[in-house]
Amino acid sequence: MPHRTRSIDIEQVQYRPSADTALDLEVFSMSDLRRRVDRAHLQRHHRYDFHMFVCVRRGKCRAVVDFSHIECGAGSLLTIRPGQVHRFGPGSRWDANLLLFRPELLQTSQGEERLQMPELVDALPAHLCLDRSTRRFVADTLARMEYECALDARQPLLNWLLQSELATLVTRLHIFHAEQQRSVGTSSDVPERFRLFKRLLDAKVHQWHHVSRYAHAMGCSEKTLTRICSAVAGVGAKAFIASRLALEAKRLLVHTEMPISAIAQRLGFDEATNFTKFFRSIEGCTPGDFRRQFDVVS
Structure with a gap:
């Protein structure tokens, strides 16, 4: 008789700052987080409505992000x-500074240069190995942000201050990443149309499956969109859409019990x-087979 199985659930996590003031940004350590929640919570799957930067100070952080295993020293x-x-993977001998911030913090400041902040964040890779000077800059900036979060000032003023600090941090990380890419002979200049394509894809992947829909929304031809996507991502627009759709399918298959x-x-x-x-054409197996690979015994 086959054993019963259950699927791993995603815990939806909304941004809820711990401080009395409802700031759009929060900084604390992994050690602080361990004191706030139990170990089981840390090892559950979460889906956030905010950005999180994890700057590892000591030890090795093991994490899984959208089915990719990442190890950060x-x-x-x-x-x-x-x-x-x-x-987060198992283990408690590592520590890190955690930066949490709402996406709106990237979009509400005035000035043309600030309008690029969402794109700069989006261009950062999932994992960056920082050099000594950048590591020191990030640590100092996070320490300053943590101090500023506790200042006795009106909320709008604090949010503006933190927004400025965040813009500086993101810009410095983007410059460092660009230098890394140049050192290995690749370009970090991501065309604006590709960034727009990615934003549309995230918003419309459940509805639009064809290149023509995105090309029309972007005001370009299918050939142009395919050429841009190939230059940046190494695959055509059709394959890029299929990969993103398959990722959303895998999330739902593994982390929900939806039929x-x-x-x-x-x-x-x-x-x-x-x-x-x-799904079979992308993953080489049926949705049911894929789900069973991740099922655990009840």
């Missing part, structure tokens, strides 16, 4: 974006059989 920066599924037919409907497929055919 001291001096590394892990970036987790809203909507991604994340889990496959309901997942198909949620992802915009008119028939579950069409969803199964699509």
Whole structure:
């Protein structure tokens, strides 16, 4: 008789600052977080509605972000974006500074240069190994932010101050990442149209499956969008859309108990059989087989 299984649930986590003032940014250590929550909570899968930077100070942080296993040593920066599924691995002998901030903090400041902050954050890789000077700069900036969060000042003033600090931090990280890429002979200049394509894809992946829909929304031809996507991501727009759609399917298969037919409907497929055919073409197995790979014994 086959054993019963259950799927791992995603815990949706909204931004709730611990301080009395409702600031859009918070800084604390991993040690502080361990004192706030139990170990089981830390090892559950979470999906945040905010950004999180994890700057590892000592030891090794092991994490899973959207099915990718990432190991970060001291001096590394892990970036987790809203909507991604994340889990910290086991182990308590590592520590890090955690920076949490709402996406709105990147968008509300005035000045043309600040309007690029969402794009700069989006261009950062999931894992950065910082050099000594950048590591020191990040540590000093986070310490200053933590101090400023506790200042006795009006909320709008504090948010503006923290927003300025965040813009400086993100810009410095972006410059460091660009220098790293130049050292290995690659370009960090991501075309604006590709960034727009990614934002549209995140918003419309459940509804739009064809290159033509995105090209029309962006005011360009399918050939132009495919050429941009190939230059930046190494694959055409059609394959990029399929990969993003498959990622959302895997999230729902592994982290929810939704029936496959309901997942198909949620992802915009008119028939579950069409969803199964699509998923098999991308992952090499059926949605049911993929789900069973991640099932655990009850």
